[in-house]
Amino acid sequence: MVFYRRIVEKDELIVPSMKYSCNKVVPLSSTFPFFPILLTIACLFFCQCKKPVLKNLQRNFDPTTLTSKTPVWQFLIELGHEKPTHYTDSIEEKWIVAGQEIVTRGKSVHPVTGAGGARISDYFYCIDCHNTTREEGSLARVSDPAEKLNYAVANGIPLVPGSTFAGMVNRESWYNGDYAKKYRFSLSVRAARTSLEKAIELCSTECSQGRNPEPWEMEAMMAYFHSLQWTIGDLDLTGADLAELKRRALNPEEHDAIMAEIKEKYALAAPATFGEMPEDPKTGYPIEGQANAASGKLVFEKSCLHCHGAEGASEHYFGDKDSTWKELARKFPGSSKKSIYGLLRLGTHPEDGKRPYMPNFTKERMSEQQIEDLRAYLEEKAKGNPETPED
Ligand code: HEC
Ligand code: HEC
Numbered sequence: 326m327v328f329y330r331r332i333v334e335k336d337e338l339i340v341p342s343m344k345y346s347c348n349k350v351v352p353l354s355s356t357f358p359f360f361p362i363l364l365t366i367a368c369l370f371f372c373q374c375k376k377p378v379l380k381n382l383q384r385n386f387d388p389t390t391l392t393s394k395t396p397v398w399q400f401l402i403e404l405g406h407e408k409p410t411h412y413t414d415s416i417e418e419k420w421i422v423a424g425q426e427i428v429t430r431g432k433s434v435h436p437v438t439g440a441g442g443a444r445i446s447d448y449f450y451c452i453d454c455h456n457t458t459r460e461e462g463s464l465a466r467v468s469d470p471a472e473k474l475n476y477a478v479a480n481g482i483p484l485v486p487g488s489t490f491a492g493m494v495n496r497e498s499w500y501n502g503d504y505a506k507k508y509r510f511s512l513s514v515r516a517a518r519t520s521l522e523k524a525i526e527l528c529s530t531e532c533s534q535g536r537n538p539e540p541w542e543m544e545a546m547m548a549y550f551h552s553l554q555w556t557i558g559d560l561d562l563t564g565a566d567l568a569e570l571k572r573r574a575l576n577p578e579e580h581d582a583i584m585a586e587i588k589e590k591y592a593l594a595a596p597a598t599f600g601e602m603p604e605d606p607k608t609g610y611p612i613e614g615q616a617n618a619a620s621g622k623l624v625f626e627k628s629c630l631h632c633h634g635a636e637g638a639s640e641h642y643f644g645d646k647d648s649t650w651k652e653l654a655r656k657f658p659g660s661s662k663k664s665i666y667g668l669l670r671l672g673t674h675p676e677d678g679k680r681p682y683m684p685n686f687t688k689e690r691m692s693e694q695q696i697e698d699l700r701a702y703l704e705e706k707a708k709g710n711p712e713t714p715e716d
Contacts, residue, residue, distance in 0.1 A: 388571035393558030397495055400557060401587065404580040411494060411521040416548045424549025427542055428452060428490070435541050445542070446535025448681035453631070453638040454487040454532065457553060464492065464559060464591035468689040478623055483631035484691070486672075486684040487532070488595035492555045494547075495591055499524035502597035503687070522547070532684065534675050560590040598688040600670040606658040609666075609700060610693035621702030624695050628686075638681055647709065654707035657700045665703075669696055 391400060402408055419436040426433035428451040431444045445451075458480065461472045467488070477484045493499075500508070500517045508514035513531075517524035525546060529535050538546065562570070573579040603610045633643040643649050657665045662673075672685030 388575060391557065391567070391571050391574065393556065393562075393567070395557045396551075397555045397557060397560070397587065397591075401584055404574065404584055405577075406584055409494075409497070409521075411547060413547055413551055416551055420545050420548035421552045422549075423542075424545035424547065424552075427538070427546055428455075428457070428549060433542070433545060436545065441539065441541065444535070445529050445538060446533035449533045449535070449638050451490075451528075451533065454485050454684060456482050456485055456489040457491055458482060458489065459491050459559070460489045464555065464561075465589065467592045468596050470688070470690055470692040470695055473690065474620070474623055474627060474695065477627045484624065484628040485631060486686050486690060487528075490550055491553045492559075492591055494521065494550050494554045495593075496521075496595065497593045499594070500527070500597075501594040503599040504597050507599070521550075534681065555591055560587070596689050599685065600688045600691075600693070602664070602666045602670055603693075606660065606664055606666055609658070609697050612694050612697050616694075616697040616701035618698065618701040618705050620695065621698035621700065624691070624699045625702055628691070629699075632683075639683070640681075647707075650703060650706040650709075654700075654703045657703060665700070666696065 390403075398406075398409070398412060399414075402412075408414075417436075423433040423436045427445060431446065431450045432442055434440065434442045459476075460482070461467055461469060461476050463472075474484060476482075498518050499521060500514055504514065505518055513523070513527050517527045522543060525543065526537050529538055557567070570583065573583055629643060630637070632638045633641055635642065643653065653665070656663070659665065659667065661667060662671055668683055669686050669691060673682045675682035
């Protein structure tokens with residue numbers, strides 16, 4: 326298995342100008358009669374503390390600190406943006422490495438005490454379903470399955486059902502679109518919409534059929550995800566754009582506008598639209614023109630084999646055998662939810678904590694055209710067609 330590793334140097338993520346704490350000004354160990362007075366003073370302190378400090382920071386914006394390596398959150402916060410609740414500003418490399426191990430190998434040990442070491446899930450690694458790099462050329466439009474496939478082929482990454490962990494801390498909501506709609510009555514999904522920690526807990530227990538991470542494991546994963554946040558350099562700015570940004574950032578009145586412009590450059594949420602099975606599985610989805618078996622081969626290799634290959638998460642191994650191709654082609658139109666149309670659009674369901682299941686692919690992550698291309702490829706292979714495109 327290949328790991329895509331992008332460790333950020335320890336010091337890069339520390340925001341020196343944010344090393345202050347308003348809370349410490351408030352001594353609450355006071356006796357009861359003075360409490361209301363102290364509370365008022367504390368309130369005054371706190372309110373005053375918050376605003377002027379932000380203004381201060383804005384005036385002190387130091388343009389030399391802005392480089393292509395500057396994490397986007399660091400820049401936004403220096404411009405006066407509120408810190409997101411999941412934001413961590415000092416991250417040590419050993420925590421990033423532990424988090425990376427949990428995400429890519431399923432487990433790690435506590436970076437300080439050496440305790441722990443149990444897998445989060447017996448069935449899956451997070452990277453069975455999530456990438457850790459960008460998945461499309463554009464960070465703003467993340468919903469083009471054709472571009473995802475091209476990008477996956479060009480960059481040697483798989484085509485997976487979950488959204489990428491890269492830039493995940495830059496998003497402002499999780500479990501969006503139809504996930505939010507379909508599970509709107511589920512308290513854990515609702516909590517996960519606005520809290521990255523809750524989203525991680527939900528996916529560890531539900532998607533991965535595993536357990537809740539221990540607090541240190543959560544901290545480690547968060548450190549790792551912060552190391553995968555977008556940097557200014559990811560935003561496709563030219564040298565001239567960057568110079569202009571530095572110039573404008575010196576003027577506090579520009580800060581709101583700059584923040585808004587920066588946020589337009591990447592997706593604040595991963596969109597998700599659930600697809601349906603075709604009306605008539607025999608004829609499949611209506612597509613323009615012919616299905617393309619060569620493209621279907623890429624879907625098969627980049628997506629299906631990621632989990633159904635020799636080392637994959639699924640016990641169903643799709644070896645290069647006549648019987649496998651025949652079975653897959655037959656399963657395609659199938660009839661029920663067990664058809665490949667059904668598997669891809671509806672997924673299978675896990676028996677609680679008992680076995681791995683196959684997650685559905687949203688329309689943003691696999692198109693109807695791609696599903697038809699895959700069908701054309703599998704049907705060709707089943708026929709043993711000599712013209713089947715080889716590598
Ligand atoms: C079996 C597949 C699967 C596994 C394993 C899995 N996930 Fe997910 N995860 C998904 C799917 C599908 C979604 C919903 C689509 C999406 O990513 O937005 C999701 C969503 C998420 C989200 C919210 C993303 C967002 O922007 O909406 C987080 C956070 C997350 N997963 C973390 C994890 C972590 C951490 C692990 C490993 C402990 C993990 N997942 C393992 C399939 C999986
Ligand atoms: C994220 C991992 C993952 C990906 C990607 C994936 N699968 Fe699966 N698939 C699974 C798992 C896990 C199972 C076992 C489900 C079960 O036992 O209910 C499964 C089961 C299946 C089955 C057997 C279902 C049954 O119960 O008989 C078929 C057929 C299948 N997948 C086809 C595909 C095809 C085709 C693709 C590519 C388009 C694909 N899968 C991509 C994880 C995956």
